[in-house]
Amino acid sequence: MNTLITNLPVLLIALSGGVILLLRDWRITLVALLLNYIGVAIFLAQQQFIQPDIHLGAVAISTTVLVKFISGVAATAILAITGLTFSREYNLDDLDEFSLAELRRAGRRAQRQRAAEPFRLSDYIIPFWTLMLTILASVALPRLYPIGNTTTIDFVWYWLGLIGLFTMVVAGDMLKVGLGLLLCIGSIDVLYIAVASSIQVFPLALLGLVEIVLALSIAYLSGLLYGRLKTLELNELYKR
Numbered sequence: 001m002n003t004l005i006t007n008l009p010v011l012l013i014a015l016s017g018g019v020i021l022l023l024r025d026w027r028i029t030l031v032a033l034l035l036n037y038i039g040v041a042i043f044l045a046q047q048q049f050i051q052p053d054i055h056l057g058a059v060a061i062s063t064t065v066l067v068k069f070i071s072g073v074a075a076t077a078i079l080a081i082t083g084l085t086f087s088r089e090y091n092l093d094d095l096d097e098f099s100l101a102e103l104r105r106a107g108r109r110a111q112r113q114r115a116a117e118p119f120r121l122s123d124y125i126i127p128f129w130t131l132m133l134t135i136l137a138s139v140a141l142p143r144l145y146p147i148g149n150t151t152t153i154d155f156v157w158y159w160l161g162l163i164g165l166f167t168m169v170v171a172g173d174m175l176k177v178g179l180g181l182l183l184c185i186g187s188i189d190v191l192y193i194a195v196a197s198s199i200q201v202f203p204l205a206l207l208g209l210v211e212i213v214l215a216l217s218i219a220y221l222s223g224l225l226y227g228r229l230k231t232l233e234l235n236e237l238y239k240r
Contacts, residue, residue, distance in 0.1 A: 009046055012039030013156055017163040017183065021134065022127045026083045026175045030076060033179055036160075037072035040186060041065055043156060049193045064204055068189065071208035072182075078215035079178050086226045127170050134162045153194045161187035173232040174225055178218030185211050 016036040020029045045052070045061040052060035142154030164183030171177045189207050193199060222232055 007043075007152060009039045009043035010152060010156060012036070013043065014159060017159060018131055020176075020179050020183065021131050021163050021167050021170070022124065024123070024172060024176075026079075026173070029176065029179055030080050030083065033079075033182065034073065034076050036183070036186070037069055037076065040072075040156075040160075040190060041069040044068075044190070044193060047153070047194070050199055064199075064201065068204065068208055071211050072186070075182055075211045075215035078212070078219055079175055082219040082222050083175055086222055086232055130166045130170055134159070134166055137162055147191070148194045153190075157187045157191040157194065159187075160184070160190060171234065173234060174218060174222045175232060177234075178215060181214050181218070182211055185214065 013036055016032040016039060019032040020036070023029055023032075041061075044050070044065045048060075048062075050062035050064050052062050054061060054063055054066070138155055138159040141158050142148075142151045146154055148154045148157070160183050164180045164185075164187060167180035167183060168177055169180075171180060185207060189204070192203060192207070225232055
């Protein structure tokens, strides 16, 4: 456990994953996702599962790890553009009466919700206890069911997988579902790189492609949801 605490990349992975699970603001969680990818890239470079072939300053890193990091950044950028697109104000002069009425109703509903509940501690109770459960499971499972060569490796992939799974469970909007899916893919990625006796380029490239496709799928579904309900909140689906 002391090794996990003193290992800065692992600490960055753990903290960023906790922020993604616990908080609701997509601007903060997307920054946390980017930090998570940075932490994973540093961790993989540190462990040297793949022979380094390039040098970035004083850091030796594999081209494969760098490409994986770039694919993660691309997926994060897609979700960030999605969030910015569906949170901006539209030019009201270009909308017809029906669209204006829908936007006014959505604006009044959002204003009432913000006024009635600017901050409710109860909204964070389930994510908080889910985070506690994730911490316990991520510490216990590497000892009960070790798969990698070290406890640190097992902690990282268990943590990413469990955080991603529980993020999808507690997600209140479409973007957070996307964050959970990307973390689960990251868990599979780390596990494959850590335990594969002979790392093949094709599976890694496929996982990178899946990350980008998932981000694009979330962007498409967000567009459909926003086009119908003028919001990305999933609970609005049950009010219609």
